[in-house]
Structures are given as structure tokens and as C-alpha cells.
Amino acid sequence: MPTALDAGxxxxxxxxxxxxxxxxxxxxxxHSFRFCGHKHSIATVASKAYKYRIYPTKxxxxxxLQLLETHRHLYNNALAQRKEWHxxxxxxxxxxxxxxILTQERKINPFxxxxxxxxxxxxxxxxxxxxxxxxxxxKSGEAPGYPRFKGRGQFDSVEYTIGDGCKFTLxxxxxxxxxxxxxxxxxxxxxxxxKTMRFKKEGDGWHVVFSCELPPMRSAGHELPDxxxxxxxxxxxxxxxxxxxxxxxxxxxxxxxxKHYRKAQAKLRRLQRSVARKKRGGANRKKSVNRLAKxxxxxxxxxxxxxxxxxxxLVKRFGKIAHENLxxxxxxxxxxxxxxxxxxxxxxxxxxxxxxxxxxxxxxxGVDPQNTTQACSNCGCLPxxxxxxxxxVYKCLHCGxxxxxxxxxxxxxRNKAWIEPLGVNQEGYxxxxxxxxxx
Numbered sequence: 134m135p136t137a138l139d140a141g142x143x144x145x146x147x148x149x150x151x152x153x154x155x156x157x158x159x160x161x162x163x164h165s166f167r168f169c170g171h172k173h174s175i176a177t178v179a180s181k182a183y184k185y186r187i188y189p190t191k192x193x194x195x196x197x198l199q200l201l202e203t204h205r206h207l208y209n210n211a212l213a214q215r216k217e218w219h220x221x222x223x224x225x226x227x228x229x230x231x232x233x234i235l236t237q238e239r240k241i242n243p244f245x246x247x248x249x250x251x252x253x254x255x256x257x258x259x260x261x262x263x264x265x266x267x268x269x270x271x272k273s274g275e276a277p278g279y280p281r282f283k284g285r286g287q288f289d290s291v292e293y294t295i296g297d298g299c300k301f302t303l304x305x306x307x308x309x310x311x312x313x314x315x316x317x318x319x320x321x322x323x324x325x326x327x328k329t330m331r332f333k334k335e336g337d338g339w340h341v342v343f344s345c346e347l348p349p350m351r352s353a354g355h356e357l358p359d360x361x362x363x364x365x366x367x368x369x370x371x372x373x374x375x376x377x378x379x380x381x382x383x384x385x386x387x388x389x390x391x392k393h394y395r396k397a398q399a400k401l402r403r404l405q406r407s408v409a410r411k412k413r414g415g416a417n418r419k420k421s422v423n424r425l426a427k428x429x430x431x432x433x434x435x436x437x438x439x440x441x442x443x444x445x446x447l448v449k450r451f452g453k454i455a456h457e458n459l460x461x462x463x464x465x466x467x468x469x470x471x472x473x474x475x476x477x478x479x480x481x482x483x484x485x486x487x488x489x490x491x492x493x494x495x496x497x498x499g500v501d502p503q504n505t506t507q508a509c510s511n512c513g514c515l516p517x518x519x520x521x522x523x524x525x526v527y528k529c530l531h532c533g534x535x536x537x538x539x540x541x542x543x544x545x546x547r548n549k550a551w552i553e554p555l556g557v558n559q560e561g562y563x564x565x566x567x568x569x570x571x572x
Contacts, residue, residue: 181325183343187332197291197332197339199365200311203244204256205288207235212280228261238390249298249310252291255329258357259292290342301328307332307341308541317341323532336423336430367452367495371547373539374482376473377525379444381539383547388443393435394476397428404428436478444486448493450536455550456483457502487493498550509534 176230189197211231218226232254239245263280269361271277278351293299301323306314316334325345327401333340379390386424403427413419447454465471490497507515509529516530520538527534527541534541 156229162471168278170398180328180344182379183321183323183345184333185320185341186341187307187339187341188318189312189339192316194258194339196312197309197334198364199244199293200248201288201334202285204246204253204291205283207245207248207253207256208260208288209282211257213281214265215260219482225307228257231257231261242271247311247527249293251297255294282284290331290333292329294329295327301330302311302345315341336426336428337434338531341547348376369547369551370447370451371455371543371545371550372447372534373546374477375539376470376477377538379477379539381543382447383540383542383543385537386559387539389440390477392473392476393432393439394472395430400428401432423531436476438499440478440482440485441489444464444482444489448489448495451495453496453498453551454486454490455498455500455546456486458499458545500549501545505545505549506538506542508545510536510541510548 138354215226218224222329234251235245235253235257239250239253242317249478260280267277287295293309295301298363300308302308302314304319308314308316309332310329312332323343323345323435325347325461327343328346329344331342331344333342372380373382374380376390379388381387404421408418408425412419421480459479461474487497489495504515507520509515509527509532512529514529514531520527527536527538529535566571
């Protein structure tokens with residue numbers, strides 16, 4: 134008979150500290166390290182999520198859909214409670230108070246009684262985190278974004294605490310209370326101790342997500358001291374993200390944009406029109422909606438796969454990576470660039486790049502984008518007139534440099550990232566951003 138793993142996790146052995154890029158960094162919560170004699174604080178990933186495809190039976194599928202609806206109603210009712218309480222009492226209703234209300238509701242509501250108690254509390258915690266983020270944005274002066282009610286089909290996952298309503302068995306099956314054992318497609322092993330499990334409904338099917346805690350490396354009863362780590366021998370690089378080319382690095386290598394969304398537009402248009410022609414509430418409309426959701430998920434997966442492969446290639450070849458701190462939100466508001474910017478997905482790519490770099494011990498630095506596309510990478514001078522986006526070849530009137538504009542920008546990004554206090558970076562480039570005289 135299959136048995137659940139002790140304490141709900143798979144404890145993988147830690148990798149050795151030796152190696153090209155310090156895999157041990159995966160397991161440090163937060164420590165200071167030294168690169169080339171300079172002290173840097175590196176925040177590394179203490180937890181990791183693993184996502185797998187699952188194959189529920191028809192009976193399990195109906196129960197999972199019922200649980201999704203129960204948790205959606207719980208989320209909406211809790212949101213309404215908070216809103217009404219604040220209007221009446223002028224004070225916020227917190228998570229602990231709502232958990233007490235939930236305990237009473239479970240005694241009279243058969244749907245809540247059917248659901249796992251700990252999973253219901255996690256749904257309330259999910260709402261609590263939304264309000265915490267809302268108050269943080271209000272305090273910082275950002276657009277508040279008050280938490281919204283979830284419509285039908287907008288609540289897609291239920292989370293469980295390991296050992297309380299869920300477990301992972303040795304025969305690669307996920308067990309959820311009231312649902313039973315579900316077959317998993319284990320395409321890679323799990324590392325760390327499993328803390329939570331959740332099943333999730335997406336356009337292309339159902340998935341289970343394991344949230345794992347990676348074991349920290351600590352000496353008995355003591356914090357680890359600062360560690361002196363030898364600098365990587367791999368070269369540094371600057372990358373310029375764009376639309377004509379997805380990225381160009383400072384060595385002149387170019388990655389063409391795959392344009393997954395633009396290639397899929399024709400089929401997406403047909404699927405959207407098919408949905409619009411169907412009668413609301415009908416079975417055919419539901420089928421059309423599922424086809425549209427599945428194809429949209431396919432396009433998103435293609436983009437994510439491209440981001441992962443591009444980031445992995447950079448992390449394998451370079452020890453230090455510099456990029457621009459792009460104002461992605463501002464760029465996507467542009468009428469002319471919005472569709473292409475969304476298709477490129479720069480923000481998601483940089484997030485994946487930073488995550489992979491932390492796991493591999495590679496340094497990633499964001500620099501101010503000011504003048505990176507305007508300055509000459511050879512002499513540092515600026516053109517007399519600001520270059521427009523139509524100009525794709527950089528020609529310096531001061532030193533005569535002729536270079537692809539994106540390649541020139543990537544070199545500037547690299548030079549700007551590792552600059553010394555005296556104005557010369559550690560690779561010997563002088564950065565002088567004064568405008569060149571008109572010739």
C-alpha cells in the first residue's frame with residue numbers, strides 16, 4: 134500500500150559546495166558574500182514551487198469543480214463581510230475574526246462543512262493578503278486596486294496544508310480530502326520539504342502545485358558567517374531588450390522575437406468570434422469558451438518556454454548580467470508599442486532570469502536606462518540631436534564608431550553596471566556622458 138511521505142515532503146540531499154556556480158546558494162536564506170573583494174548581500178530563494186499535470190476521473194472532476202465554487206462563494210462572502218463591517222464599524226475586519234465566523238458557518242452550511250477546514254482558512258488568508266497589498270498601495274500612493282469579487286470561472290485553485298486534507302504518496306499520486314488519489318505526471322523530481330498543495334484549473338487541463346521549503350544551510354545553533362567566494366571566471370555581459378530584437382547582448386549576439394501572439398492572432402480571432410456567436414448559457418458556448426481558453430493557454434506556454442530557454446542560455450554563458458530597469462508599465466500604455474510589448478513579455482523574462490541567476494550564483498544588475506541608447510559605447514559622447522526609434526545604426530560623429538544601435542546600447546548597459554567611484558569601471562572603460570560638440 135502506498136504511504137504518505139513523512140512530514141509531507143521529499144528531502145533531497147544537498148549538493149556539494151564545489152562547482153562552477155555555487156549551487157549551495159539555493160539554500161541560503163540571506164547572507165553576505167564577497168565578489169572580487171567587494172561585499173554584496175544576496176537574497177536567495179528559500180522556497181520553490183513545482184507544478185505537475187494531473188488526471189482526475191469524471192467523479193473527481195465534479196467534486197473538484199464543486200469545491201472551486203464553494204471556495205469562490207467563501208471568498209466573495211468574506212469580501213462582502215469586510216466591506217459591510219468597515220462601513221458599519223469604521224474598523225477593518227481581520228483574518229482571525231473571519232476564521233471565527235467561518236467556524237460558525239461550517240455548522241450550518243453543508244457546502245462549507247464538506248470542504249476541508251484548513252483549505253477554507255487558506256482562502257480567507259488569500260483575501261487577507263489582497264487587503265494587505267491594498268493598504269500597502271494606498272500608503273505608498275500607488276493606484277489602490279480594491280479587492281474584487283470573483284465571478285464564475287475566475288476562482289481557479291484551492292490550497293491545502295500538507296497533512297491536513299492532502300498528502301503526496303510514494304506512487305506519485307496526490308491525495309485531497311473528499312477527492313481521493315489523483316494520478317500525477319511526474320516529469321521532474323521534487324526537492325525540499327512540501328508545505329502546501331493545491332489543485333488548479335487552467336485552460337489546458339488540471340494541475341497540482343507543490344510549495345516546497347528548501348533546507349537552509351546552518352551550523353548548529355549559529356548563523357553562518359560572511360562567506361568569501363572566489364569571483365566567477367565567466368565574462369560579464371549587458372543585454373538590451375527591444376522589439377526589433379528580443380535581446381541583443383554586448384558581444385553582438387541577437388535573439389529574434391518569436392512573436393507568439395501575433396502569429397496566433399488569426400486563430401484567436403476566429404475562436405473569439407465563435408464564442409460571440411453562441412447563445413449565453415448554452416452547451417456549445419461552453420465548448421467554444423474552453424477551446425478559446427485552451428489555445429490562449431498554449432500561446433502563454435509558448436512564451437514562457439521561450440523566456441526560460443533564453444534566460445538559461447544567458448546564465449550558462451555569463452557570470453554577471455546587466456539589464457535596463459525598464460518602465461514596462463509605461464511602455465505598454467503606448468498605442469503604437471502596447472501589443473508588441475505585451476507579446477515580448479519583458480517583465481516576466483527578467484523575473485525568470487533573476488530567479489535562475491540566484492540559483493546558479495550569477496549576479497544580475499539593473500541599471501538606469503538613461504542615455505544607454507543615445508551615448509557612444511566607445512567615447513561616451515552623446516549625439517547633437519536625440520536619436521529616434523527609426524535610427525537602427527549608431528554613428529558617432531566624435532570618434533567615428535559605426536555599430537548596430539542595440540549592440541551599442543548593450544555595451545553601454547554592461548559598462549554602466551560595474552562602474553567604479555572614479556568613473557572608470559573594472560574593465561577599464563571611461564564613461565563620459567557629456568554631449569559631443571556639433572561637427
